Amino acid sequence: MLLETHREAIETIVGRYASPRSAVLPLLYLAQDVYGHLSNAAIREVADILALPETAVFEVVGFYTLFYSRPVGTWMLQVCDDVPCCYLGAEELITALKDSLQIKEEETSADGMFTLQRVKCLAACDRAPVLQANLDYVYDVTPDKVEALLKDLQSRAADARRRGVSGRFAEDFAVTEQGAVELVARDAPYQSRQFEVQGPPPPPEPLPPPEVESGQDRAETRRGSPL
């Protein structure tokens, strides 16, 4: 029972908001970290703590993909398969992970350590291919570094359990050329992935100038409609 085990944390969270309803996301994260995923019972518990209609809390859980309503591994690996990452080997990365873990997407490895998921752009295209492990960013994960990464994560399993699957305390990591997983400090200066560029990129084609909106001639705008 969350209220018994984490009363203080809950009170702090709820105390931050004017209305208990606002505390629903942080409490769900807390519950997810404590239980490893959000079972129906856990969701009802949160509804109960906040005196919200149960359905309303289920709605929230259903809407956000970072709430897991089924058991997941200690590490939730979310690999970006969006376009920039794809260009830089995301599919190969996913294949390497699948081979190494002997699972398919949305499955959990037999030892309960890893769950694999495809996600869309993680907004770190400059360090593609990218994945998140319990929302810890891991940059520059080329397929050849998979083994090293998995070993590193495995060695930090206890730490992952302590920090929780929700990634409330997520950090940034980069995989070096040598396969070492290094913490990227919060205030570290920006660094993009190093490429051997094969030639200068072609100059971008100038965009056509945007149509000037007179702002007055509404009829004109309408004429622009597909009819």
Place this chain on the structure above:
Amino acid sequence: MADVTITVNGVTFRVPAGTNVVDAARIGGISIPVFCYHPRMKPVGMCRMCLVQVGTPRLDPATRQPMLGEDGRPVIAMMPKLQTGCTTPVSEGMVINTESDEVQFAQKGVLEFLLTSHPLDCPVCDKGGECPLQNLTMAWGPGNSRFDYNDKVHFEKPVHLGDLILLDRERCILCARCVRFQDELADDPVLGFDNRGRNWMIISKSDPPFDSKFSGNTTDICPVGALTSADFRFKARVWELSSKPVVCTLCPVGCNLSLDMRYDQLMRVMPRENGAVNDIWICDKGRFGHRFIEHESRLTTPLIRKGGHLVEASWDEALALVAEKLAAVQSSRGGSAIAGLASPRLSNEDLYLFQKLFREYFGSHNLDHMPGSAADVDYDEHGALMGVGKGTNLMEMGAESLVLVIGADPEEEAPLYVLRLRAMLERGAKLVVANMRPTKLDRSATTRLYYQPGSELAFVRGLLRAVFDRVGHERLHLKHSGLEQLRKTLSDLSVEQAAELCGVPAETIRAVAQALLEAKQGLIMYGAEARSAGAGMSESLGVLAALTGKVGKPGSGLIALLPGGNSRGALDMGVRPDARPGYAVLSQRGLGAREVWPALREGRVKAVWIAGLDPAAQLPAARAALEAADFVVVQELFLTATAKLADVVLPAASVAEREGTYTNAERRVQRSRQARQAHGEARPDWQIIQGVAQHLSELSVPVAVPTQRVEESSQPVGGKGKSKGPGKTTAVTVAEPSTWDYLTPSEIAAEIAERVPGYAGITYSALAATGQGGDWGRQTNEAIFYDGTNYENSEGIGIQLPNLIEGQKTAVSLGLRPLSKPAHERSLLLVSQSLAYDGDLLLRGSLLERQIPQPYVALSQTDADKLNIKPGDTVRLDSAAGELTLSARVVDDVPAGVALIPANLPNFSAAAVQTGPRTRVNLVKVVTG
């Protein structure tokens, strides 16, 4: 609000300011198609079906005046994009275009998109034939689709949202009407959306799922066949149905229903619009609880006891036997050896004839409409005397009105009032809910307060004193008596003392009193728990209404929630031992049900006639009495426990097989029509009563009314026969012997109109001429808006009776009974809780039967701890009357000092312990093993 002028498709007309474009266009007879918009709910703009072009006059920035063009007319600035009509309020000079190419392009687009993931399984869809999606697609759709049929999303076909409602996720167009109905109107926020994108779907995660007494309404307002009712699924195509207007008799709201029949079979129950009663809604009890009509266990022929067994007989035989036996009792022992009990679900016509037969033929006043349990409450008179004024329409009330709900749980006792009260709140009314324990209505209340269990009378006295302190009797515009006595009674108890007794702070009492005084209109609604405190309660509430000037005018007065569909009618018709129709108190009363049982056992009463009540099921005393009786006749729908003890059982027609009028809690008389042929040989109750009367007259039993029996006082109730009201003792001349040849119930209604005070003018033709229920349902442009939601009311909206004091013929006695000191010899107050889904025979065969709880006693955590009781423990209750063993529940909502048991469960009776409507009990845990 002021009107504004708008121009829609070139037609200029005026509409009230603040109207949204959809409704405004509709006023001008122009249809804008909608899916998510529903006039009873706030617009959300989710579906985009209502897109229109909107323009407003361009204002001169300097003068803020409309700029005029060369033609001298205002220049209209059209908005650059289409607007959703449902969320756009009209403004002065607005120009709206609903038919341009661009609008049509948008409408076609929206429909094409909606249909990309729609399964198009109309041939097997319950909504087919009354489906807005079908209709809008035909009228506004693109005709074909550019999307690949194979790309449709598929979900597992229907899932149960709850016990009663199924969801077909493929058909759902995600308009959120159902969600919003539950959130905004019903205040049962049990529906929501799961997931997103193409996987967006409706879910219900309450426990139990879709936990609401109004769930069926979502199937009406769902614009597609996504929500279907477990009761109607796959039963019929809607175009095969014919709608028959009836009135719901399951609770005192009296909702207008349409029984949708295929030939003679009931397929589904739908609401019929009546703004004054149920608007466009009904509760699940009304919708799902009418399966008794066709239940296989209904009686089809008269039965006569022969050699210890009930055997089938002809009507003639049965009626003759009843007449003969009753006549024999009458001639040997006198009419007072005959008693009659009639159910408060019977129609006014039945009830009137029943008492007429007893009073005129047998000269017996041994009449009642209650089962004769110790828990029977006093006859409610103030709900009629000081009932809501003629012309009260909750639909029109809002700002400046206040509703005090006291000792009532409308959700269980009269469900639809929850929606009505919430709609009033939405329009700005105040709602004060005062109870001894929390109820669901508390969530909506503007003020909620809890008095100590059993102290409601002290609370009301506190209110009275606070009112009296403030305004004295200056608002008392009624003929009254006993003002001095009232002054004295009130001076005996200060607000502070009352506060002490009831546990509600004195300031709160004063504030409520003040709010009641300030409100222009005030309703006081009280229910079973208030009435179980005794007649002193309704009397005090009546005086409260009188002192605050909240009586005798529209929108003010008392609303008593009584059991059954027509308790008010039963009281009006005088089916009680102490008053004739119209609350004319008798100086010499007969026996009420509670006295009939011992009288039968002692042989003072020999024969009893029971119409539609089943006392034997609940009361061992009644059982023993019926076994001891010389002659028992029962007219019923089913072979009940009582019927099994009868000598003659007469099959009665259900509400669907007959016509009749019923009087609801607001004293509105409504007419119900026949929807199907007689069930077997069953006859309407009035015909049965008339049949017996005719046989009696064939036996040439004289209309023997002993003279002293008609000595009666015309003094009204409320006077308690003691105070010196204006009542004169008059000898009423006996009406000339009736011929008992009514052909139709309308003839009886005409007689009632003539003879029963207050019912003057309530004839069937007058009832039919009361106008339509509203402008809902099947009308010219119906299909576009809300098809399938419900039905136009072709039967009139009923007529509200004046309350008895409106004529000012009657003086109200202001005298109050003294506050009795509660006895505390046992630690807990046993209170029975009325439930919507209880052992009512009429729920037989319905899906609601599964929701009837098992017997239990609910305790507060405090008491449970004190008595060392855990949920599920077996406990023994003991009272002055006896003992009872039950399983315990521990419930947050029960206050300390109260043991709550559900009233009227099947196969369970608390009669063993009950000493009255409330009983003091002790409770101990039973240790087994």
